[in-house]
Amino acid sequence: MQTTRITIILTLFFAILAAQEDLPTVAMIVLCVWALRSAEHAIQALSLSVVIKFLNPALYPQLGTASLLGWGVLGLAGLRIGVAALQTKTPRNPVLLWVLIFSLVILAHSMIVSRDSMVSSFKILAFAFGATTVLLGFKVSAARDVNWIPWFTGLWTTILLLSLPTVFVASIGYQVNGKGFQGILSQPQTLGTLLAPVAAWFAARLMFFPLRETHWVVVGIALLSWIFLLLSGARTGLVAVLGGLVCVIVLSLLTRREWRSQVASSLRRPIVLLAMFMFVSAMILFSSSIEEGAKQFLFKYGKGQGTSSGEAITSSRGAGIDSEWKNFLASPWVGHGFGITPLVSPDSTRVLDPFFGLPLSAPTEKGFLPTAILEETGILGTLCLILLLGSLIWQVSRKSDIATTWIFFTSILVNVGEMVFFSFGGLGLYIWLIMGWATSSRWRKLDEA
Numbered sequence: 001m002q003t004t005r006i007t008i009i010l011t012l013f014f015a016i017l018a019a020q021e022d023l024p025t026v027a028m029i030v031l032c033v034w035a036l037r038s039a040e041h042a043i044q045a046l047s048l049s050v051v052i053k054f055l056n057p058a059l060y061p062q063l064g065t066a067s068l069l070g071w072g073v074l075g076l077a078g079l080r081i082g083v084a085a086l087q088t089k090t091p092r093n094p095v096l097l098w099v100l101i102f103s104l105v106i107l108a109h110s111m112i113v114s115r116d117s118m119v120s121s122f123k124i125l126a127f128a129f130g131a132t133t134v135l136l137g138f139k140v141s142a143a144r145d146v147n148w149i150p151w152f153t154g155l156w157t158t159i160l161l162l163s164l165p166t167v168f169v170a171s172i173g174y175q176v177n178g179k180g181f182q183g184i185l186s187q188p189q190t191l192g193t194l195l196a197p198v199a200a201w202f203a204a205r206l207m208f209f210p211l212r213e214t215h216w217v218v219v220g221i222a223l224l225s226w227i228f229l230l231l232s233g234a235r236t237g238l239v240a241v242l243g244g245l246v247c248v249i250v251l252s253l254l255t256r257r258e259w260r261s262q263v264a265s266s267l268r269r270p271i272v273l274l275a276m277f278m279f280v281s282a283m284i285l286f287s288s289s290i291e292e293g294a295k296q297f298l299f300k301y302g303k304g305q306g307t308s309s310g311e312a313i314t315s316s317r318g319a320g321i322d323s324e325w326k327n328f329l330a331s332p333w334v335g336h337g338f339g340i341t342p343l344v345s346p347d348s349t350r351v352l353d354p355f356f357g358l359p360l361s362a363p364t365e366k367g368f369l370p371t372a373i374l375e376e377t378g379i380l381g382t383l384c385l386i387l388l389l390g391s392l393i394w395q396v397s398r399k400s401d402i403a404t405t406w407i408f409f410t411s412i413l414v415n416v417g418e419m420v421f422f423s424f425g426g427l428g429l430y431i432w433l434i435m436g437w438a439t440s441s442r443w444r445k446l447d448e449a
Helices: 001-016 024-036 039-053 064-088 093-112 116-145 149-168 190-210 215-232 235-254 255-268 270-285 287-298 309-330 369-399 402-416 428-440
Strands: 359-361
Touching: 001 024, 001 039, 001 149, 001 287, 024 039, 024 064, 039 064, 039 116, 039 149, 039 428, 093 116, 093 287, 093 309, 116 190, 116 428, 149 215, 190 215, 190 235, 190 255, 190 402, 215 235, 235 402, 255 270, 309 369, 369 402, 369 428, 402 428
Parallel strands: none
Antiparallel strands: none
């Protein structure tokens, strides 16, 4: 019932925001105040703010000021969570040490190596503040035994339900390119990135956990998340979900023996057997249509057809990866500067604060995290990042349940095609909220929600 109540409230909230173009800005101001109530309210404010920043401009035309206020929400949320951590004497999160080490190394690197030290410094400070805020916030809530399943399930369901009508309105649901589905969000790729953990979460509920009498609702939402993920054409999201499942299975074989029975029993579940039967039947009856649809998805709606599947997968990112690798080879030990593009003038990508001249935004288009971080920080920064990722994976792999572990690895693997790991002004905040939840979650039965 708690999940249903949250879904109804959030559905009304986002529906009302579309009634007047200034309401998203007003909502962000309200979230700034909401974030000051408690650490739990701060996390709620952060998760709502990141969705507001990426709403569909066909429904929410004026989001510029609202997006800028997202930094205010993050700042106030960090302040409130810091106070709550001091008040409750929250146990130290081991990952925070590696966040600090990585950030200090990259900050020093930015001051010495980067050709645009101001932008690099601001980006690493924003990352350090954002990651600390999220990890500490979930640590505080874990100490208070807060269950985040109803909140995130309600938020995800809201996005799915509000996006459902837009499937039939091309000017809204397919506004960007007329082909990839975006729902109430700004880009098909944004929807795919956001839905990747959602698809993994609901698939885990159906595959690995006992179903209650209302399981048909879960089945419907799971189907909707997977259908929208495929309609978006976001190959990155699909690869991340499947890769996350592989990581969970590997962990169950190597370290988490208690998961083995869940994985084995999933192969005998009626819902899984039915899905496999329907899949095989569809492959036989509609082989030609499915083959054509697979080509459209794999080759991005016809682009690059005639090449191999491997070439199709790398076609949209291959040139960028090749360029990043060449830039890395030109300076392998320290790279060219955190968060910047070596061959583009810094002034061409900067958005400056009109009052103080400080950089508000300096976006870069980088799709593959490994080569991007090698290009920017060289072997030195990459080794520090590996230690940070290792601490995150260690925390999750030894204490989270199978569902949160799946969405954690899905969130990490999203960065194979969309490098958002450091982007707290964008989807990186959403990815870190999922990872923060996973690192601090306690084992609990999934049907408690």
